[in-house]
Amino acid sequence: MVNLGVKLKDLSLKNPVMTASGTFGFGEEFEDFIDLSNLGGILVKGTTRHHREGNPYPRMAETPSGMLNAVGLQNKGVENFCKDIYPRIKHYDTNILVNVSGSVIEDYVETAAMINELEHIPAIELNISCPNVKEGGMAFGTSCASAASVVKAVREVYKKHLMVKLSPNVTDITEIAKAVEAEGADSVSLINTLLGMAIDAETRKPLLSTVTGGLSGPAVKPVALRMVWQVFNAVNIPIVGLGGIMNAKDAIEFILAGATAIQIGTANFIDPQVTEKVVVGIEEYMKRHNVQDINDLIGALQIQ
């Protein structure tokens, strides 16, 4: 038996496979397809202080080996999450992480404080990198000062594992990673979506109502891998890697580049069973390569 268990500081995962926020609903949407207890953790939808309707139609465009989305954090707000959704999903035998988003620091803080009270939520993922909201959102993740300030404020009220999700739309992601580490982030997850755009040449209109949107899927994998490797060489806290993971081979690449755990996003839409398959695939890879402990693969990229 190989060991698939990893630890993000105090947070134990039975395996490194998690889901990416905004691509996995509240987990419920996947219960018909997989057994959630086979996963290391699930990230539920981006949750904000208040109800948000999100952006108008159209919100999605297919691109080469990827997709653009402009959902815009549609959600019913944190109070609704605590009251209606949490009771429905808290029994899942996996780590449930809430992705917390906001437009102003107070919103982040209030949302995080409320989720701090939920017994079965061991961690939040602070989304300082969403490109689909007008104010705040990505802006927080694109400068060290603002990233630090939001993490610092949330750290004061949030006592459990604080994961911070970084934006790839920056000149030097290692600076942002170091800034949030300094303010007490327990781990960083990367990458969120790349800011992109698509046009319909026939109608001469943008394909998204918001003109620009977030690019995800295999197209971004080379950028994501590079950033994970850069951040791995820059910080001491664990890294959760994501961006275009479609199969176990991709997951292994992120782990070799320095990720302790990985998240799967867009791939869930194409194969709703992909997460379970990746867990199995990682195990097979380890057996084939005679690796007893997944932890031996973290950052094990060989540079000559």
Next chain:
Amino acid sequence: MVNLGVKLKDLSLKNPVMTASGTFGFGEEFEDFIDLSNLGGILVKGTTRHHREGNPYPRMAETPSGMLNAVGLQNKGVENFCKDIYPRIKHYDTNILVNVSGSVIEDYVETAAMINELEHIPAIELNISCPNVKEGGMAFGTSCASAASVVKAVREVYKKHLMVKLSPNVTDITEIAKAVEAEGADSVSLINTLLGMAIDAETRKPLLSTVTGGLSGPAVKPVALRMVWQVFNAVNIPIVGLGGIMNAKDAIEFILAGATAIQIGTANFIDPQVTEKVVVGIEEYMKRHNVQDINDLIGALQIQ
């Protein structure tokens, strides 16, 4: 007859289709496949002050809908270009632009000054964005101050059309664009490659000798389009758009987003005749949509 001719300030192109530097050799490599005089312009290989051997093998990795390269500006230096290559290609009935790269400002300046003397080279493209050289290169393109300083220095010695090629690996590309515009750039071209990385999970090694390399191809198109649109809304000089253009439809999208001309790079490897086909395809599109003048399409994206 529709009008395909565009002007980059003083530089007239018979049509908006150019080739991207580093993907088209010196044009000679394509003479078997197409008639170069059908193109608006060709960008020859990245040229530096001194001979460069480039990076060791392996230099290329295929990625989803794209490729990573780590050529590292292999070239014989500007003196060799002026003496050996220029005489061979100067008769081409198209605009020949030289892509000028460097590690220190003096190198850029000396190279630009020598090319300024070549009668049949009406413009240079200043590459302040190459991710594949150790010192300088991309660093110049990732801060406003350094971008401005190299453009300023070259502007003093280079009297013809000065195009500046921007790096996409930045938080806000409009700032860099405005900085180089302020220093006298005649046009900007974007994007150069996104910094990426690929790993072979089986051998646990990077697929490139330099670990990271430059991502190009359709995978980056959404990011490139977004940046062209952003820069179009930020500067007054003409924009040359590129990044993942595979066909006439893609080219039209860049023009609608604000590009006066476009460049085709990676697609040349897959179809060495693609540039000619794009010229024909743009003309067909214009006839189908009853557009008499290509200039009417520049920035004609309809945002409601």
Next chain:
Amino acid sequence: MNYLCLDLFLTDIILLGTMKKLVQDFEVLQRKELNDDHFVLDVKALEPLPEIRPGQFVNVLVKDSNTTFLRRPLSIHFVDYERNTISLYIKKIGDGTKKLGELKEGDSLNIVYPLGNQYSIPNNANTLLVGGGCGVAPLLYLAKHLKEAGNNVTTLLGVRSEKDAVELDAYKEYGNILVTTEDGSFGEKGYPTQHSILEKEKFDYVFTCGPEPMMKAVAAYSAQNNIPCEVSLENTMACGFGACLCCVTETTEGNKCTCTEGPVFNINDLKW
């Protein structure tokens, strides 16, 4: 028809959140070319089919296409429980649907299904089904269900010209079939909403699917005549089962998810 009745009808659009969704490989039984760009694909499930309701759709995986990344949503055209098959009615648009049009007997097709809600099924009423383009896809299976519930069924198809008037015999099994062609080469000339039947006959329920301008015209006719009307909407879909929130339709009650709370909507709920 009065508003009370209309309200009751509204609640008929059942949310099928409790139906288990599946991801399965199907086997292609046959591909029937209907005309230049439309074809019907019959695919056989390897396990017994679950209950599938009219108006629901599938999300299919297109293999072997250099440019197709996401699955492609397609309405369920027909279900044959005896053969254990689903039929899909497909128009070739881009590379995804073109590749589906190259599938041959014995090929496998991976499908996520059954997705979405369903058309309401009244009883013993006079029902009108209006379809255009590949929007006719869900109407055949709907016609079957309507007939089985004792309704009188009239299907009105709007197509460009005679060669597009396909599968008429199939609809005839469940009721009356009428056609309008834009060029007048078959049936009545014009658009479906210009067909004389609309003046001659009084319908209790209208169901429609097709290009948005056509559906809006049908909706206007229904609203004017106070007839309850359900439309099936398309949208940009990444998942098809409620996970991505990419497929939002604006309704009087705010944004709704087209893939789980639709694709069938009552026109009174839409901001048309």
Next chain:
Amino acid sequence: MNYLCLDLFLTDIILLGTMKKLVQDFEVLQRKELNDDHFVLDVKALEPLPEIRPGQFVNVLVKDSNTTFLRRPLSIHFVDYERNTISLYIKKIGDGTKKLGELKEGDSLNIVYPLGNQYSIPNNANTLLVGGGCGVAPLLYLAKHLKEAGNNVTTLLGVRSEKDAVELDAYKEYGNILVTTEDGSFGEKGYPTQHSILEKEKFDYVFTCGPEPMMKAVAAYSAQNNIPCEVSLENTMACGFGACLCCVTETTEGNKCTCTEGPVFNINDLKW
């Protein structure tokens, strides 16, 4: 053999910069399965084939693969000017070669060719060709040219086991064919460089293509015995015709372009 002779031989590797390169659609004539993962594809040119030299390669476009973006370089296995065909000898590695293995008669295949330099062709010499894996691909056409130039040709193939020892009759047409198998199920057991012929016979020229360890062993044997030796190298190629500079091979004269200055190199030029 002396060094003078060797020098002359070196210059024989002709740079074919003057041969016009083409991009053309070919028609698949037939696909012959050789064993589980190797097959030969015969493709017919629609216009008369240009001159093609042994050691050159083609770059083929793989359609209908979700994961293949660039063309795939493949050595020219054989040219039949009478049938106007090129044969490709292909090993299924990933999705690109797998999709090529699904092509059937009448399918079209887009090819950029002829690419690269060529093996040298001596006259009236005793030549040895050593191949392994899909590295045998260029050797058949080379054997033909060597024989036509009056050379004595011995082809030595190293394979895993009997089922991989394929196309032996084809090689026999041009000379002697010998095989080593790793499991000893056919020919001599071991690697090609362990074959007894190397001790028994003295060769004037050695040509090799195959996995790098094998080519290095052959190069070592040749160097030890002062026999001129040419190898055909693989590399990561984006264009195949000198435009991208992605395919660099380190030589004693600096970095060389594998696709235009190779793929055939004399071992003296390599830093092996």
